[in-house]
Amino acid sequence: MKHILTSLILILLSMNIAVAASGDADAGKAKAATCAACHGADGIGASDSFPNLAGQHADYIAKQLNAFKIGDRKDPLMAPMAAALSEQDMADLAAYFSALPRNGASSDSGSENTAGAANSAPVAYVPNPAAGKSLYELGDASRSIGACIGCHGSEGNSEVLIYPNLANQHPEYIAKQLMNFKHKDRVNYAMNQFAGAMTKDDIADMAAYFADPAAVANVVSRRVMPAAPVTAEVIAGKAKAATCAACHGADGNSPVALYPKLAGQSADYIVKQLQEFKTGTRKDPVMGPMAAALSEQDMLEIASYYAAQKIAVADSAGSEIGKKLYFGGNVKRKITACVACHGVNGKGMNKAGFPTIAGQNEAYLKAQLMKFKKGERNNDYNTMMQSVASKLSVSDIEELAKYMASMK
Numbered sequence: 267m268k269h270i271l272t273s274l275i276l277i278l279l280s281m282n283i284a285v286a287a288s289g290d291a292d293a294g295k296a297k298a299a300t301c302a303a304c305h306g307a308d309g310i311g312a313s314d315s316f317p318n319l320a321g322q323h324a325d326y327i328a329k330q331l332n333a334f335k336i337g338d339r340k341d342p343l344m345a346p347m348a349a350a351l352s353e354q355d356m357a358d359l360a361a362y363f364s365a366l367p368r369n370g371a372s373s374d375s376g377s378e379n380t381a382g383a384a385n386s387a388p389v390a391y392v393p394n395p396a397a398g399k400s401l402y403e404l405g406d407a408s409r410s411i412g413a414c415i416g417c418h419g420s421e422g423n424s425e426v427l428i429y430p431n432l433a434n435q436h437p438e439y440i441a442k443q444l445m446n447f448k449h450k451d452r453v454n455y456a457m458n459q460f461a462g463a464m465t466k467d468d469i470a471d472m473a474a475y476f477a478d479p480a481a482v483a484n485v486v487s488r489r490v491m492p493a494a495p496v497t498a499e500v501i502a503g504k505a506k507a508a509t510c511a512a513c514h515g516a517d518g519n520s521p522v523a524l525y526p527k528l529a530g531q532s533a534d535y536i537v538k539q540l541q542e543f544k545t546g547t548r549k550d551p552v553m554g555p556m557a558a559a560l561s562e563q564d565m566l567e568i569a570s571y572y573a574a575q576k577i578a579v580a581d582s583a584g585s586e587i588g589k590k591l592y593f594g595g596n597v598k599r600k601i602t603a604c605v606a607c608h609g610v611n612g613k614g615m616n617k618a619g620f621p622t623i624a625g626q627n628e629a630y631l632k633a634q635l636m637k638f639k640k641g642e643r644n645n646d647y648n649t650m651m652q653s654v655a656s657k658l659s660v661s662d663i664e665e666l667a668k669y670m671a672s673m674k
């Protein structure tokens with residue numbers, strides 16, 4: 267679990283570097299003449315092995331050019347191309363390509379693409395685009411494969427600038443990059459881990475999905491998590507949680523807005539909070555003594571019980587301003603998008619210690635963000651939340667709390 271955390275931090279750190287340069291699209295257009303042979307005059311790759319650059323995030327393009335130049339990313343065709351570019355060239359080229367329309371897609375897109383991806387597999391395997399979509403949207407926690415949608419966005423339209431768009435990319439290119447990440451021919455901590463856990467068939471499925479995402483039926487039904495198994499811990503936890511019910515509700519849905527809902531919260535996160543209330547790392551006059559009375563085993567059982575309950579989310583209007591900030595952050599003000607850690611559905615990432623915030627009580631969310639902002643709550647690893655919250659205004663916090671409370 268530390269791996270995912272570390273990789274996210276690395277990604278987030280690299281974000282600040284990436285946003286530094288600013289480019290001129292007109293200057294980039296002239297410089298792009300040498301790229302056209304492979305990436306097309308319109309930024310649409312001339313063949314399946316040449317990635318589309320049209321509409322790709324500028325930050326991402328600049329970062330890749332630099333990686334080719336310094337040898338972090340290896341490719342015999344791109345290395346010499348990038349070696350000749352200055353930082354300003356890279357920024358200009360990135361500005362130019364990112365402004366081109368993305369709808370050109372592959373010139374030979376269609377069912378052939380899917381077949382192509384399948385052909386490269388040693389045994390004839392008929393790729394299943396629905397399985398690809400399912401893996402894309404859900405990941406596979408049992409194999410530590412993160413949900414791709416959390417970083418690359420819905421149908422591959424990434425909302426976070428440093429995560430590449432996969433939409434309208436050649437499926438063959440997507441498959442090739444996943445193989446490169448799998449074999450560490452291309453280095454990125456998070457991607458090496460996820461692709462490393464994917465089989466060749468998973469990769470073929472993923473390519474098949476991107477051959478035509480619109481054609482894949484809704485796999486939302488698969489998103490319904492299987493009912494959490496009722497383990498011995500869950501049963502024992504229910505009895506031990508009786509003392510908590512007055513404030514957190516019998517099923518973890520707190521009736522009082524200032525008390526957090528615990529239903530559906532990740533067990534690891536609950537245990538961490540209880541340990542920290544007990545040691546005083548997280549300070550609260552009410553929870554301190556409650557947690558002091560609990561053993562490690564009590565914490566585990568109570569956490570298992572709450573994690574297995576279903577959160578009740580009240581219907582509410584939410585907030586458009588809050589939503590925008592949640593998904594997009596604010597590059598100018600260096601506010602990292604919340605989606606990067608708390609996920610598209612607000613369900614966090616259990617393994618990395620990112621809590622669920624979807625449907626949490628609005629007043630509680632607001633209070634916690636204020637505490638992080640003022641440094642009154644400082645139990646967050648690497649000051650992740652304090653550094654985000656310190657850049658939020660009080661009205662940002664109000665809108666974000668409204669939006670997160672409405673997420674289902």
Ligand code: HEC
Pocket residue numbers: 297298300301302303304305315316317318319327328330331340341343344347359430442
């Ligand atoms: C001779 C063909 C060729 C030329 C010319 C060329 N490229 Fe590339 N480019 C490639 C190939 C092949 C890849 C994919 C490398 C891989 O598989 O990792 C690539 C990858 C890239 C990527 C990474 C895209 C992604 O989605 O990760 C960027 C950015 C890029 N090229 C920009 C440029 C720019 C800018 C120019 C002109 C200055 C240029 N290329 C010229 C062949 C070329």
Ligand code: HEC
Pocket residue numbers: 274277317329401402411412413414415416417418428429430431432439440441443444453454456457460461472
């Ligand atoms: C934690 C965030 C995160 C998750 C989750 C994630 N990716 Fe990535 N992905 C990245 C980053 C960052 C890069 C760019 C790496 C670099 O800078 O070279 C990337 C690059 C890629 C690329 C190469 C794109 C290109 O244009 O060259 C592909 C393909 C890809 N990811 C597919 C996936 C798939 C499939 C999944 C799910 C199994 C996934 N990713 C999950 C962050 C993520």
Ligand code: HEC
Pocket residue numbers: 506507509510511512513514524525526527528536539540549550552553556557568621633
């Ligand atoms: C008298 C009311 C009260 C009782 C009883 C109570 N809590 Fe709490 N709990 C709170 C309050 C208030 C907070 C928010 C503290 C803060 O503002 O940081 C909280 C926070 C928490 C959190 C942190 C949640 C998060 O999202 O970060 C956990 C976990 C928790 N309580 C578990 C328990 C458990 C387990 C019990 C029973 C052993 C319990 N609580 C009993 C009032 C109570």
Ligand code: HEC
Pocket residue numbers: 278526538591592601602603604605606607608619620621622623631634635645646647650651654658666
């Ligand atoms: C770099 C990752 C990261 C980013 C980006 C991030 N968070 Fe968090 N967030 C965390 C972690 C980790 C915690 C849990 C800290 C702990 O262990 O107590 C957390 C906790 C929280 C909590 C408290 C939850 C609870 O139950 O007490 C709220 C509210 C929250 N985040 C909101 C946000 C908002 C809003 C944004 C965007 C403006 C954001 N976060 C961005 C990592 C992140």
